[in-house]
Amino acid sequence: MTELSPARLRPGDLMRVGGSGIRARPLRAVLSALGIAIGIAAMTAVVGISSSSRADLDRQLAALGTNLLTAGPGSTMFGEDATLPDDAVPMIKRIGPVTAASATGTVEDTSVYRTDRIPKAQTGGISVLAAQLDLPATVGAAMASGTWLNAATGRYPAVVLGATTARRLGSVPAVLIGGRRYTVVGVLQPVPLAPELDSAALIGWDAARTYAGFDGHATTVYTRSKESQVSAVQSVLAATANPENPDEVKVSRPSDALKAQQATDNTFTQLLLGLGAVALLVGGIGVANTMVISVLERRAEIGLRRSLGATRGQVRAQFIAESLLLSLLGGAGGVLIGTAVTFAYAAAQSWPGVVPAWALAGGVGATVLIGAVAGWYPAVRAARLPPTEALAAA
Structure with a gap:
């Protein structure tokens, strides 16, 4: 007798399966992603405005001399x-x-x-x-x-x-x-x-x-x-x-005084980054809460997939992918909002608009990390549901 082996989910299939949960509940997805977006936007804008201010100071000193x-x-x-x-x-x-x-x-x-x-x-x-x-x-x-x-x-x-x-x-x-x-x-x-x-x-x-x-x-x-x-x-x-x-x-x-003032501004920037990190943490908790509720609401779907041959790893990967997509949605929106705020403020102050590449990469990296952490427990919980129990609960 030939032993059957479950089909493997390709990355594209995994993204489609993970995105189906987001498309099914768009309002909840947007509200959950909003928390991530606020945190990322705050941190991107703070770093961008601080960098723009430093660029303006460097430009002034280059023109005026030290x-x-x-x-x-x-x-x-x-x-x-x-x-x-x-x-x-x-x-x-x-x-x-x-x-x-x-x-x-x-x-x-x-x-x-x-x-x-x-x-x-x-x-x-x-x-x-x-x-x-x-x-x-x-x-x-x-x-x-x-x-x-x-x-x-x-x-x-x-x-x-x-x-x-x-x-x-x-x-x-x-x-x-x-x-x-x-x-x-x-x-x-x-x-x-x-x-x-x-x-x-x-x-x-x-x-x-x-x-x-x-x-x-x-x-x-x-x-x-x-x-x-x-x-x-x-x-x-x-x-x-x-x-x-x-x-x-x-x-x-005098140029030393300007640089000292910039150092003082950097201290204030660190405080604002801390507040942005708190907002990001709150957003991550919101994503985790959404994923936990999603597991409870979709036990019938989980049981049906398990009955049709989906492995625990595939179910776990589905919910982690959904959490990552949800976080990336908020992160992308946050980076765009933060960049727009930076350039708008810089234009109002007649500064050169600067958003460091590391800030953009850090924003994306933070969303991936938050998505993975927020989705891990709900994904494990979904994978551990026995098919018969999930179908009976439905």
């Missing part, structure tokens, strides 16, 4: 505010690798108002800075409108507003600085490497001395140097700016 250093007065050994010598900027320009140097100076006890009707207490946090004429070229600033100060306007009551200052004051032809009317000749675009300029009103160095009581001491010196010599210039900048008291000079590299 060779900008700043020097400013610190504190004396007695805790008092120090000052830079009058010749600090000319001395710094003598450093060999330095290609440009410029400065701003804080004009003390002077506020900016749109009109004389504004209460004096409402300064808006706007600072008044005396600026040297070569400042924009040194810090990489560009004009949003109007022109920068020149040899003529730098001597008279003319002012250039930072980006934040212009938003606060609105479109005005002139502002009041220290009770004197200054004509607005230009507005700066945001300056990433010198954000203190965004919330300032900048007047000429000579005009500040003449009309605002400026003492002529620089409070921030901006220095550009050769890319290969930045560290060397940084090591001698304090001693050059103030040879007698180099310890009273603070030296910083």
Whole structure:
């Protein structure tokens, strides 16, 4: 007597059998896949937005350069505010690798108002800075409108507003600085490497001395140097700016501050990824619950298949395939939603849209893993049902 052996299910047959359960209950399948989709979309969007932000930072640094250093007065050994010598900027320009140097100076006890009707207490946090004429070229600033100060306007009551200052004051032809009317000749675009300029009103160095009581001491010196010599210039900048008291000079590299800010953003990104993982776990539980209910509802089908010769392995493979298809349906939807959210947000922020390939691969891998885990127990339970018991229960 010839022993019969069960027919083998080919991969295509297995996918059709697994998909039949999903097609039979489309609403339940969609709701179960939705949990997976939300988790994958959240994680993809978080990674994509973070990567887009980093790409924008890299683009900014590539355009602005990482060779900008700043020097400013610190504190004396007695805790008092120090000052830079009058010749600090000319001395710094003598450093060999330095290609440009410029400065701003804080004009003390002077506020900016749109009109004389504004209460004096409402300064808006706007600072008044005396600026040297070569400042924009040194810090990489560009004009949003109007022109920068020149040899003529730098001597008279003319002012250039930072980006934040212009938003606060609105479109005005002139502002009041220290009770004197200054004509607005230009507005700066945001300056990433010198954000203190965004919330300032900048007047000429000579005009500040003449009309605002400026003492002529620089409070921030901006220095550009050769890319290969930045560290060397940084090591001698304090001693050059103030040879007698180099310890009273603070030296910083603005690009490092931007990178530190990005590191802080990365910490927040990790938190959001954790929340996305929780959503993904909840989605996996939803898939497992759907598969368990599917086994209970389809005992007649399982019994009939077993009676017709299907092995336990084939029944188990059918339900695992169904769980995988269900998870992949949610995962594919989640990846598409997350990618769309990333590119939409990046476009709104004028960032380059970036979704790393590893994030897409990780999203697919996570759905496969969740599908396998969620479908394993229901598949084993279905395979263990005796045919007679399954048909009798039906």
